[in-house]
Amino acid sequence: MSPAARQSRAPAVLYEKRGAVAEIVLNRPESLNAYDTAMRDGLYEALTAVRDDPEVRAVVLFGNGRAFSTGGDLREFGSAPSPVAARAIRWQRDVWGTLWNLSQPVLAGVHGAVVGGGFEMMLLCDHCTAASDARFSLPETGLGMIPGVAGTQTLPRLIGSGRALDAVLRGTSIDARRARELGLVQKVVAPAQLRRRVHRLAEDLAQRRPALLASLKRLVRDASDLPIDVGLAAERRAARSL
Amino acid sequence: MSARPVRLRRTAGLAEVEIASAASGNCIDVGIAQELCAAAEEIAGDEAVSVVLLSTRGRSFCAGADANSPDWAAALASVPQPVIAAVQGDAIDEGAELALLADLRVCARSARFRFSHIAQGRLPSHGATQRLPRAVGRMRALDILLSGRWVGAAEAARIGLATAIAPAGGALPAARRIAIELAGKGPLATRYAKEAVVAGSDMTLAQGIRLEQDLYVLLQTTADRVEGVDSFLERRRPRFRGR
Numbered sequence: 162m163s164p165a166a167r168q169s170r171a172p173a174v175l176y177e178k179r180g181a182v183a184e185i186v187l188n189r190p191e192s193l194n195a196y197d198t199a200m201r202d203g204l205y206e207a208l209t210a211v212r213d214d215p216e217v218r219a220v221v222l223f224g225n226g227r228a229f230s231t232g233g234d235l236r237e238f239g240s241a242p243s244p245v246a247a248r249a250i251r252w253q254r255d256v257w258g259t260l261w262n263l264s265q266p267v268l269a270g271v272h273g274a275v276v277g278g279g280f281e282m283m284l285l286c287d288h289c290t291a292a293s294d295a296r297f298s299l300p301e302t303g304l305g306m307i308p309g310v311a312g313t314q315t316l317p318r319l320i321g322s323g324r325a326l327d328a329v330l331r332g333t334s335i336d337a338r339r340a341r342e343l344g345l346v347q348k349v350v351a352p353a354q355l356r357r358r359v360h361r362l363a364e365d366l367a368q369r370r371p372a373l374l375a376s377l378k379r380l381v382r383d384a385s386d387l388p389i390d391v392g393l394a395a396e397r398r399a400a401r402s403l
Numbered sequence: 404m405s406a407r408p409v410r411l412r413r414t415a416g417l418a419e420v421e422i423a424s425a426a427s428g429n430c431i432d433v434g435i436a437q438e439l440c441a442a443a444e445e446i447a448g449d450e451a452v453s454v455v456l457l458s459t460r461g462r463s464f465c466a467g468a469d470a471n472s473p474d475w476a477a478a479l480a481s482v483p484q485p486v487i488a489a490v491q492g493d494a495i496d497e498g499a500e501l502a503l504l505a506d507l508r509v510c511a512r513s514a515r516f517r518f519s520h521i522a523q524g525r526l527p528s529h530g531a532t533q534r535l536p537r538a539v540g541r542m543r544a545l546d547i548l549l550s551g552r553w554v555g556a557a558e559a560a561r562i563g564l565a566t567a568i569a570p571a572g573g574a575l576p577a578a579r580r581i582a583i584e585l586a587g588k589g590p591l592a593t594r595y596a597k598e599a600v601v602a603g604s605d606m607t608l609a610q611g612i613r614l615e616q617d618l619y620v621l622l623q624t625t626a627d628r629v630e631g632v633d634s635f636l637e638r639r640r641p642r643f644r645g646r
Contacts, residue, residue, distance in 0.1 A: 235632050235635050235636060236636065238632045244620045244621075244623040244624050247620060247623065248616070248617075248620045251616060251620075257612075258612075301592065301596070302585075302588040302589055302592040302593050302596050303587075303588045303589070303631070303641070304589070304592075304628075304631030304632060304634075304635055304641070305588075305589030305591070305592050305622065305625065305627035305628040305629075305630060305631030305632075305641065305643055306589070306592055306619070306622055306628055306631060307592055307595050307596045307599060307615065307618060307619055307622060308596075308599075308615070308619075309615065309616065309619040311608075311611075311612045311615060312615075313596060313599035313600050313603055313611070313615045314599070314603045314608055314611035314612050314615055315608070316600075317537070317600050317603070317604050318604070318608070320563065321537065321538050321539055321540065321563040322534070322537045322538050322600065322601070322604060323506070323507065323508060323538045323563050323564065323565075323566045324563045324566060325600055326485070326506045326507060326566070326596075326597065326600055326601075327507055327566040327567070329596045329599075329600055330485050330506065330507070330585055330588075330593055330596055330597065331507075331581065331584065331585065332588075382608075385608065386607040386608055386609075
């Protein structure tokens with residue numbers, strides 16, 4: 162088998178359980194982990210496996226190769242079905258809703274290019290560690306598009322309206338240090354340390370009671386959607402029941 | 404040259420709105436308010452405009468507004484194109500609220516913001532209580548609104564009130580550069596990106612994601628989106644036409 166043929170057979174997403182920690186790795190290094198239908202299907206499979214597996218208590222997410230992910234694979238865009246069909250598929254296999262709604266904490270470890278949908282994927286996680294070489298941007302408007310993985314919604318809620326508009330409209334590139342200042346990533350580490358550091362954090366979290374983590378995650382996530390008295394009541398109810 | 408206090412120039416996708424009332428510190432009086440409303444309406448209806456640049460003439464950005472002016476804030480807020488403000492000097496009270504109406508704020512190092520409504524025994528009424536926390540967070544917004552203190556350009560940049568900083572005297576050219584940069588992007592895409600961020604922040608996250616996705620799919624039906632992808636694959640600059 163030629164190297165090219167072997168490469169084309171490699172799964173676009175790798176999934177492995179190590180004890181209570183599930184590791185999901187984007188695995189299209191030859192395309193800088195651009196998101197195509199194979200990756201969509203692989204991610205959907207991995208995320209639903211996590212969702213349905215009570216043994217999994219924490220999830221880590223990485224990308225193989227030089228980049229975490231450069232977002233949607235533009236080479237596929239010409240062959241895409243009609244917008245009507247694309248919209249239907251988007252909600253039938255709701256990869257991003259599945260990621261967002263996981264009850265386990267999801268820890269991203271990102272490096273290199275973290276661009277477009279790749280950046281937005283990270284923003285749907287619960288904690289992000291960046292290698293010092295990570296660079297973040299949303300180039301969509303320069304291509305006649307807008308972000309399509311919830312970035313227009315997650316980003317302003319994280320960093321405020323002005324900064325989010327700057328990132329979304331201009332596609333401004335953000336380096337790892339700036340991303341930490343903005344609160345987009347919580348830690349910056351040397352590239353060689355990235356996986357070990359994220360795994361260590363996941364193992365720590367996997368020691369905690371899953372129901373506790375699930376409640377905390379839901380309460381914090383829903384805080385921006387709820388009137389505060391409703392959020393406070395939900396917090397009290399959850400605290401009493403745990 | 405027109406002696407009107409609000410000037411509207413349109414060139415190559417860019418609409419420049421300038422308040423030229425330096426003698427009064429660009430205070431928004433009834434006449435200026437009426438003209439701002441008219442300019443906003445005209446821009447909103449002009450599909451050839453993809454970006455708006457808002458600036459004022461003189462040392463002060465805007466010193467406030469007369470009460471009982473027509474609702475210039477609502478008119479400017481309804482502009483669907485991205486709006487960039489060049490803040491070269493002090494933006495006070497309604498002047499600070501005027502700057503907050505823009506999507507991007509380019510501030511000279513000498514620019515300052517001040518919301519002194521509370522010190523005057525009144526409430527902001529042109530959006531500060533809503534737009535400031537959305538830009539900088541609730542506690543910072545309360546600190547700034549309760550104290551009525553000056554917020555300099557450096558702090559404004561640190562907390563996300565200014566989205567870019569320019570040298571003293573350089574706010575307008577820097578803002579114009581950003582406006583031209585945005586005018587080179589897909590005009591429907593920049594409008595929809597603004598809509599997704601601004602309208603989406605009034606919704607629950609799940610609703611906002613729906614809005615984003617519908618706008619995303621709508622863009623898939625446009626010639627600009629085809630041109631964007633083709634130009635990327637052919638490694639050339641895109642030529643967007645706004646359809």
